[in-house]
Amino acid sequence: xxxxxxxxxxxxxxxxxxxxxxxxxxxxxxxxxxxxxxxxxxxxxxxxxxxxxxxxxxxxxxxxxxxxxxxxxxxxxxxxxxxxxxxxxxxxxxxxxxxxxxxxxxxxxxxxxxxxxxxxxxxxxxxxxxxxxxxxxxxxxxxxxxxxxxxxxxxxxxxxxxxxxxxxxxxxxxxxxxxxxxxxxxxxxxxxxxxxxxxxxxxxxxxxxxxxxxxxxxxxxxxxxxxxxxxxxxxxxxxxxxxxxxxxxxxxxxxxxxxxxxxxxxxxxxxxxxxxxxxxxxxxxxxxxxxxxxxxxxxxxxxxxxxxxxxxxxxxxxxxxxxxxxxxxxxxxxxxxxxxxxxxxxxxxxxxxxxxxxx
Numbered sequence: 001x002x003x004x005x006x007x008x009x010x011x012x013x014x015x016x017x018x019x020x021x022x023x024x025x026x027x028x029x030x031x032x033x034x035x036x037x038x039x040x041x042x043x044x045x046x047x048x049x050x051x052x053x054x055x056x057x058x059x060x061x062x063x064x065x066x067x068x069x070x071x072x073x074x075x076x077x078x079x080x081x082x083x084x085x086x087x088x089x090x091x092x093x094x095x096x097x098x099x100x101x102x103x104x105x106x107x108x109x110x111x112x113x114x115x116x117x118x119x120x121x122x123x124x125x126x127x128x129x130x131x132x133x134x135x136x137x138x139x140x141x142x143x144x145x146x147x148x149x150x151x152x153x154x155x156x157x158x159x160x161x162x163x164x165x166x167x168x169x170x171x172x173x174x175x176x177x178x179x180x181x182x183x184x185x186x187x188x189x190x191x192x193x194x195x196x197x198x199x200x201x202x203x204x205x206x207x208x209x210x211x212x213x214x215x216x217x218x219x220x221x222x223x224x225x226x227x228x229x230x231x232x233x234x235x236x237x238x239x240x241x242x243x244x245x246x247x248x249x250x251x252x253x254x255x256x257x258x259x260x261x262x263x264x265x266x267x268x269x270x271x272x273x274x275x276x277x278x279x280x281x282x283x284x285x286x287x288x289x290x291x292x293x294x295x296x297x298x299x300x301x302x303x304x305x306x307x308x309x310x311x312x313x314x315x316x317x318x319x320x321x322x323x324x325x326x327x328x329x330x331x332x333x334x335x336x337x338x339x340x341x342x343x344x345x346x347x348x349x350x351x352x353x354x355x356x357x358x359x
Contacts, residue, residue, distance in 0.1 A: 001017040002021075034225070045132045045133070118158040118162055118165075124150050127153060128147055224355070246358070257352065257354070260353075264342065266317070266318045270318045283315030295323050300322055300323060329341045
């Protein structure tokens with residue numbers, strides 16, 4: 001746009017360029033604010049990210065100063081400094097003696113250890129005390145994932161330990177029988193740990209971020225962004241996906257945005273109200289008269305609200321989305337059929353992998 005304006009000097013082209021420039025500047029400011037907020041909130045748990053950000057903002061760079069050798073001379077060049085440090089590290093190495101290794105001492109025990117009590121609360125405390133800034137271990141599980149999901153992981157980990165002790169072996173990580181709380185999966189394989197139906201990665205995030213949505217949804221765009229940031233950060237934990245943008249990461253993982261999941265949950269709950277699966281007197285939904293030929297056979301009357309906060313309640317905000325669905329979706333014979341038809345209808349919905357709160 002800028003190049004087009006430079007070439008034509010047309011006022012319309014300049015307005016388009018200025019609009020795009022201002023939008024890009026606003027997005028950059030929002031991204032910077034979100035980054036600084038995240039760094040500040042995690043400063044105690046992840047000091048590495050804090051000092052990394054501080055170092056990135058520092059204009060001066062400090063290196064290794066001149067080093068003094070044992071003979072009193074000064075090492076000033078990089079090569080000389082490296083040699084001095086190498087000589088020092090080599091001097092403190094422990095030289096192992098040649099020959100056979102010493103035998104381990106023998107110990108006697110008064111009574112064998114036949115049982116260990118794995119308490120869920122103790123495991124949860126240990127997980128929360130992990131330093132989230134540390135690198136992943138041999139299992140390739142990011143430490144921050146363990147600390148953030150400690151509440152949900154404590155129980156399945158205690159089951160794994162209990163099962164290992166009872167069977168006298170470590171559970172096979174490649175087992176797909178569904179008996180183990182943690183197992184290897186498909187899209188989540190890159191996370192290093194995959195949670196089954198009781199502790200699914202998607203369901204865990206969804207439960208934490210959409211539980212209160214049925215009562216009162218997030219109105220402000222900033223609040224919607226704060227909720228979406230939970231999944232935004234979680235998807236960046238996957239090493240080979242962290243350089244891709246958020247919609248690409250979601251598409252590869254087949255992980256819809258939380259905004260889409262909340263909207264989908266609203267439609268499923270409304271279907272249960274309309275079809276009588278939910279036996280409740282509130283909220284009240286009124287079907288539109290049959291004389292209205294537009295829409296489907298289960299179209300609802302969209303009521304007016306005097307207060308702005310009322311429009312965000314479940315009984316008010318879901319009506320317009322429901323009325324826009326086709327007849328084939330709302331006339332589904334069961335809840336599962338409704339879910340499948342709704343997913344097929346919204347398969348190309350732009351907000352599925354690109355939430356509107358980020359646009």
